[in-house]
Amino acid sequence: MARPAVTGLVLTLNGAKYLDECLKSLDFCDRLLVVDSGSTDATRDIAERHGATVLVNPWPGPKKQFEFAFAHIETEWVVSLDQDEILSDELRASVMTALEDTQGMSAFICPRTSFYFDRFLRHSGWYPDLLPRVFRLADTGVHVSGPHYGFEPRGRTRRLSGDIIHYPYENLKQHVDKINYYTQIAADEMHAKGKRSGVAKALGHGLVRFLKIYVFRRGFLDGKAGFVLAINSFFYAFQKYIRLAELNQKDKKGD
Numbered sequence: 487m488a489r490p491a492v493t494g495l496v497l498t499l500n501g502a503k504y505l506d507e508c509l510k511s512l513d514f515c516d517r518l519l520v521v522d523s524g525s526t527d528a529t530r531d532i533a534e535r536h537g538a539t540v541l542v543n544p545w546p547g548p549k550k551q552f553e554f555a556f557a558h559i560e561t562e563w564v565v566s567l568d569q570d571e572i573l574s575d576e577l578r579a580s581v582m583t584a585l586e587d588t589q590g591m592s593a594f595i596c597p598r599t600s601f602y603f604d605r606f607l608r609h610s611g612w613y614p615d616l617l618p619r620v621f622r623l624a625d626t627g628v629h630v631s632g633p634h635y636g637f638e639p640r641g642r643t644r645r646l647s648g649d650i651i652h653y654p655y656e657n658l659k660q661h662v663d664k665i666n667y668y669t670q671i672a673a674d675e676m677h678a679k680g681k682r683s684g685v686a687k688a689l690g691h692g693l694v695r696f697l698k699i700y701v702f703r704r705g706f707l708d709g710k711a712g713f714v715l716a717i718n719s720f721f722y723a724f725q726k727y728i729r730l731a732e733l734n735q736k737d738k739k740g741d
Contacts, residue, residue, distance in 0.1 A: 489585050491516045491561040494538075497551055499523040501569030502532055504653055509536040511573035514582055515565060521555045529569075548635035552628045563588065565620050566637070570653045571598070577648025581620055584646055592641025593621035598650040603658070603711035606651075610705035610712050611698070618643060619650065634668075658714070665722050673729035683730040692724035 494512030498505065498520055509532070512518060518538035522530055523545040533540045543554050556564075565581060567573070573581065577596060584594045597614035599606045607613055618626070618637045627638045655661040676683075699705045699719045705712035 490563050490588055492563040492565060492585060493559045493561045494518045495521070495555055495559065495564050495566045496533075496538075496569055497521050497523070497548075497555065498525060498529045498533070498569045499545065500525045500527045500529060502528040503656075504570045504572065505529055505532045506536075507572045508567055508569060509533065509538065511578055512565060512567065514578070516561060519555060519558060521551060521558075523551070547630070549628050549630045552635070556623060559623055562622060562624070563620070564623050564626075567619065567650065568652075572651045574648045574651055577646060577650060580646040580648050584620065584644070588622070590642055591622070591644060592625035593618040593637070593639035593643045595643050595645040596620065596650050597645070597648070598652050600652040600654050602655070602708075603714050605709065605711050607708050607711060607715070609703060609707045610700075610715050611703035612715070614649075615652075616645065617650070620646070658718075661718060662721075665718065665725060669722060669725040669729055672726045673733060676726075676730050677733040681730060682734050683727040684734075685728065685731065688724045688727035688731060691727050692720040695723035696720040 492515050494509070494515035494517070496505070496508060496519075499522065509518060513536070518533070518536055520530075520533040520538045520540045522533070522540060522542050524542065530540050541558060543551065545551060546554070563585060581594065595616050596619045598617055599608070599613050600615070602612070618639050621637055621639050622641075625639055625641045627640070629636045629638045655664070696716050696719060700712060700716035705716045708715070
């Protein structure tokens with residue numbers, strides 16, 4: 487069976503730091519497509535040096551941006567990475583082998599390992615972060631929850647060996663900034679659904695989140711990085727529910 491044509495897809499915004507390595511790891515693809523949201527760094531120049539087709543589309547949210555990208559893909563299969571992700575040599579080889587025999591498959595699942603604080607996490611609920619990033623386009627939709635997205639294959643899947651190497655945060659400040667962003671979106675969504683919270687509820691959710699990451703998901707085995715992540719996970723859960731409580735208070739004042 488001949489290998490089906492495949493497009494390597496990357497959505498970008500000021501992603502110059504890792505984009506060169508990202509696109510190198512996708513160089514087996516028949517076509518590279520980069521959909522950029524308006525970068526002001528060298529992102530587009532890097533993409534063009536790799537022979538990628540670069541389309542510029544102001545960010546409309548993850549679902550609509552992927553729908554925009556999908557409308558410009560003509561191949562049957564897609565390998566999708568974020569701009570801060572790289573296929574390890576093992577996973578790259580595994581993907582290439584899998585694409586040689588796609589009969590009856592809708593997607594292939596890729597483990598992802600993320601660098602945090604001082605190491606790549608192997609516990610803490612962050613590994614293996616199994617993601618369907620190699621997929622038959624006709625069999626795949628995009629699911630969005632707040633600022634997060636995921637692909638939803640409709641059909642058979644199989645896990646591959648190797649990892650997506652992920653660098654989600656340049657530093658802890660960037661993580662806290664994203665926590666602030668994500669928790670406000672989550673609080674707004676819960677508020678719109680009529681949910682309520684208070685200080686005790688926010689504290690309880692924070693403590694449960696800490697224990698889940700550090701104890702039950704064995705974050706303690708990730709050393710200092712596991713502890714820092716568990717603390718920030720507490721902060722995430724606490725902020726989400728305390729911001730909902732703040733919105734509830736505003737409702738009372740408006741009555």
